[in-house]
Amino acid sequence: MSITRPLLDTPFIRRSNHLRTFITASWLGWQIESNWADPFLFAVYSIVRPVTSVLILVVMYSVITNGALQEPIFAYIYLGNALYILVGQVITGVSWSVIDDREHYRTLRQLYTTPMDGYSYLMGRGVARLIIGLISVLITIGFGMVAFQLPISIGTIDWLMLVISTVLGVLSLAAIGMVVGSLTLMLARHFWSLGDAISGALYLFTGAIFPLDVLPAWLRPIGFAFPVTYWLELARRAILGPNAAKFPTLSGFSDLELTGILAAITLALLVFSWFFYRWALHRAKENGIFDMETSY
Amino acid sequence: MDTNLAIQTKDLGRVYRLRGPKRKGDAKQLVALDGVNLEVRRGELFGLLGPNGAGKTTIIKILATLLLPTSGSALVEDLDVTRDVQEIRRRISMVSGGETSGYGLLTVEENLWMFARFYGLDNVTARKRIDSLLEVVGIADRKRTKISDLSTGLRQKMNFVRGFISDPNVVFLDEPTLGLDVTAARDVRGFVKQWMHDHPDRTVLLTTHYMAEADELCDRLAIIDRGKLLACDSPHSLKHRLQQDAIFNLKVGPLGPRPSRDAMIEAVPGVRQATVVEQNGHTELNLILAQEDVLSDVLAHLTRRGSSLISLEKREPTLEDVFIDLVGRRLDVDTSHHAEGEHAAG
Ligand SMILES: Nc1ncnc2c1ncn2[C@@H]1O[C@H](COP(=O)(O)OP(=O)(O)OP(=O)(O)O)[C@@H](O)[C@H]1O
Numbered sequence: 001m002s003i004t005r006p007l008l009d010t011p012f013i014r015r016s017n018h019l020r021t022f023i024t025a026s027w028l029g030w031q032i033e034s035n036w037a038d039p040f041l042f043a044v045y046s047i048v049r050p051v052t053s054v055l056i057l058v059v060m061y062s063v064i065t066n067g068a069l070q071e072p073i074f075a076y077i078y079l080g081n082a083l084y085i086l087v088g089q090v091i092t093g094v095s096w097s098v099i100d101d102r103e104h105y106r107t108l109r110q111l112y113t114t115p116m117d118g119y120s121y122l123m124g125r126g127v128a129r130l131i132i133g134l135i136s137v138l139i140t141i142g143f144g145m146v147a148f149q150l151p152i153s154i155g156t157i158d159w160l161m162l163v164i165s166t167v168l169g170v171l172s173l174a175a176i177g178m179v180v181g182s183l184t185l186m187l188a189r190h191f192w193s194l195g196d197a198i199s200g201a202l203y204l205f206t207g208a209i210f211p212l213d214v215l216p217a218w219l220r221p222i223g224f225a226f227p228v229t230y231w232l233e234l235a236r237r238a239i240l241g242p243n244a245a246k247f248p249t250l251s252g253f254s255d256l257e258l259t260g261i262l263a264a265i266t267l268a269l270l271v272f273s274w275f276f277y278r279w280a281l282h283r284a285k286e287n288g289i290f291d292m293e294t295s296y
Numbered sequence: 297m298d299t300n301l302a303i304q305t306k307d308l309g310r311v312y313r314l315r316g317p318k319r320k321g322d323a324k325q326l327v328a329l330d331g332v333n334l335e336v337r338r339g340e341l342f343g344l345l346g347p348n349g350a351g352k353t354t355i356i357k358i359l360a361t362l363l364l365p366t367s368g369s370a371l372v373e374d375l376d377v378t379r380d381v382q383e384i385r386r387r388i389s390m391v392s393g394g395e396t397s398g399y400g401l402l403t404v405e406e407n408l409w410m411f412a413r414f415y416g417l418d419n420v421t422a423r424k425r426i427d428s429l430l431e432v433v434g435i436a437d438r439k440r441t442k443i444s445d446l447s448t449g450l451r452q453k454m455n456f457v458r459g460f461i462s463d464p465n466v467v468f469l470d471e472p473t474l475g476l477d478v479t480a481a482r483d484v485r486g487f488v489k490q491w492m493h494d495h496p497d498r499t500v501l502l503t504t505h506y507m508a509e510a511d512e513l514c515d516r517l518a519i520i521d522r523g524k525l526l527a528c529d530s531p532h533s534l535k536h537r538l539q540q541d542a543i544f545n546l547k548v549g550p551l552g553p554r555p556s557r558d559a560m561i562e563a564v565p566g567v568r569q570a571t572v573v574e575q576n577g578h579t580e581l582n583l584i585l586a587q588e589d590v591l592s593d594v595l596a597h598l599t600r601r602g603s604s605l606i607s608l609e610k611r612e613p614t615l616e617d618v619f620i621d622l623v624g625r626r627l628d629v630d631t632s633h634h635a636e637g638e639h640a641a642g
């Protein structure tokens with residue numbers, strides 16, 4: 001409450017239902033995500049788990065390539081996977097709270113009889129996982145630099161491009177999370193995380209682990225439609241510099257063009273998710289499954 | 297439109313589609329509300345009384361903008377529940393009894409504070425309200441306790457407080473005392489009465505199973521069963537309808553197996569309603585008779601069935617009797633119960 005209180009009392013924020021809801025929901029999300037009785041558990045979930053999943057990949061890679069960790073492709077794969085942590089965290093972070101609130105905390109009906117804005121609420125609930133995800137990404141990349149001498153030098157990183165592309169990437173992921181959350185709102189019975197499923201399914205299509213060119217031509221459009229593809233490419237260019245150009249997929253596009261495409265897809269997704277959320281809410285209220293619990 | 301009405305429904309209907317085995321074309325439907333016309337005046341403490349599955353929660357959900365009606369319309373403070381959702385939510389609150397939900401890792405204060413924020417309260421007002429409400433319901437000492445560490449009853453009280461934190465115009469209480477012990481239930485009823493007394497222009501719509509609660513609290517109440525509104529009046533007037541009737545509680549020897557329809561107690565001329573509950577060793581009869589002298593025919597009937605009178609009591613009509621008279625069965629009796637009146641009605 002300590003930082004949130006004065007923030008919420010600034011007149012500008014207090015007057016905007018969206019901002020107020022967003023900040024309050026972020027606060028709630030953070031209480032939930034960071035409230036590990038045991039800091040050790042927190043460390044395991046946010047640090048050890050992502051690092052080990054990347055390590056598994058490193059082992060597989062070095063077995064297949066006979067330990068060619070100096071090849072540019074290694075840095076490409078390593079960075080792609082480190083950044084991909086955010087995909088699952090943001091999509092699930094935004095969407096999972098529907099199930100959490102409906103079935104675990106059983107607060108969905110309490111929340112939706114207040115005038116808070118549901119869209120901003122779900123977005124806010126995703127912030128905590130985003131923060132944890134960002135920490136995981138930084139730690140994973142740092143670990144790679146130390147343990148595998150990834151060719152990254154802090155001084156040559158294009159920070160502006162990194163930040164812009166990551167902001168856009170995260171926004172587009174949040175929009176996808178909203179769509180997933182909206183779908184969840186309409187589904188009465190639902191035990192597993194649709195968000196995790198989607199981020200898992202798209203893993204192969206975003207250039208996280210190999211350039212899209214490896215895929216058969218008819219599968220590539222999936223990757224080109226998914227904003228993560230452009231975000232990963234831009235982030236890798238920003239971090240690796242000219243090294244990143246060794247990968248063919250999007251090399252025909254300039255940084256600016258890629259940023260433009262990413263921005264356009266992100267905007268489209270945000271607009272779509274906003275309408276989709278309204279529609280899903282309406283459907284859920286229509287079908288009487290809005291605050292239904294799975295155990296009903 | 298009448299500005300003196302806090303709640304108004306017109307032919308309100310709600311049908312649920314039941315999702316059974318996935319066969320297209322024969323989706324089963326359940327009529328939860330059937331042409332309900334309800335008018336609750338501003339300042340009223342209004343009760344919805346009805347057995348399980350009557351549709352009470354469905355009405356509340358529709359009025360609280362959580363569920364869309366399938367037919368008819370509903371207004372809360374003259375705002376349409378399907379169109380003016382945001383504006384309605386600013387003015388209402390809803391608490392369900394037996395609601396032990398909440399973010400377990402937040403403290404009581406944090407949880408209430410969060411809801412106050414969703415209602416747009418500023419920090420100072422929020423804290424003041426939280427403190428005074430917790431004080432009133434007697435859990436001020438638990439302000440800093442995590443919700444997960446609260447007993448179910450205390451959690452329910454906290455949720456109850458949440459319903460008043462925004463100083464709402466219309467409060468929906470869905471079985472607010474469900475599962476509470478006697479003292480806690482009395483606290484909650486006391487709070488509602490006091491709040492209504494202090495805020496005479498506010499409205500409370502309350503559902504309950506408990507006749508005594510409805511009788512004690514409500515200015516007016518509606519009796520609903522199977523989605524239909526059967527009566528709507530003050531508890532006093534409802535009971536007054538039965539004033540001419542004679543109401544008896546009889547304890548008699550075992551009645552034996554259920555007889556055929558025309559040999560039932562209801563078949564005795566002048567018996568308006570009868571409920572029969574088998575206890576171990578004896579049978580309890582609750583009779584509503586058109587006149588007192590029907591009683592001798594009833595006793596003759598019992599003798600014919602080989603039963604004998606153990607005790608007899610004439611009493612004033614209660615809401616329970618009103619309910620039995622209207623619905624044909626007791627409120628606390630499940631549809632599956634083996635009361636004769638039940639079978640006669642169904
Ligand atoms: N989401 C739903 N889907 C299908 N049927 C439903 C749903 N919600 C309620 N029902 C059915 O609608 C009817 C009315 O339910 P409702 O919850 O309004 O009753 P109630 O009067 O509140 O009962 P109770 O006293 O048990 O709380 C019941 O038969 C119930 O099974």
Ligand SMILES: [Mg+2]
Nearest residue numbers: 352353354470
């Ligand atoms: Mg109910």
